[in-house]
Amino acid sequence: MARHDWKTDAIATVPLFSRCSRSEVKRIAMLADEIDLKAGKTLTREGERGAEFFVILEGEADVRSASSVLQPLGSGDFLGEIALVTAAPRTATVTAVTPIRALVITGRAFRQLMRDSPQIQGKVLEAVANRLAATSL
DSSP: GGGHEEEEEEEHHSGGTSSHHHHHHHHHHHHHHHEEEOOOOOEETTTBOOOEEEEEEEEEEEEEEOOEEEEEETTEEOOOOOGTTTOOSSSEEEHHHHEEEEEEEEHHHHHHHHHHHHHHHHHHHHHHHHHHHHHTO
């Protein structure tokens, strides 16, 4: 179990999971796979349905929407968390500028955890609701 501690630490920084206990975050972290992406790889494409969530461990990514170039992402940043719990299309295209090492959680694995763990589901949905409320003000 100790080998998951670094994953737990990375996942614990994500606001979506801020209401979860350490043991709940550890369960979420066990869903995460470490991946390596080459520079030029597209992580998300604006307008497409999201199927996974990423936490960038190393590297940098460019973020663009149809209307603007947004703040680049780097170590410790995350993207796609809303796609884990909604069917909303991606709001930006994210492309690796450098090689990236990241954690990825698939929507399928995450939805299964939500079905199996109503206590985690409630905390995550509360965080999503608060985030969406804050962005709509």
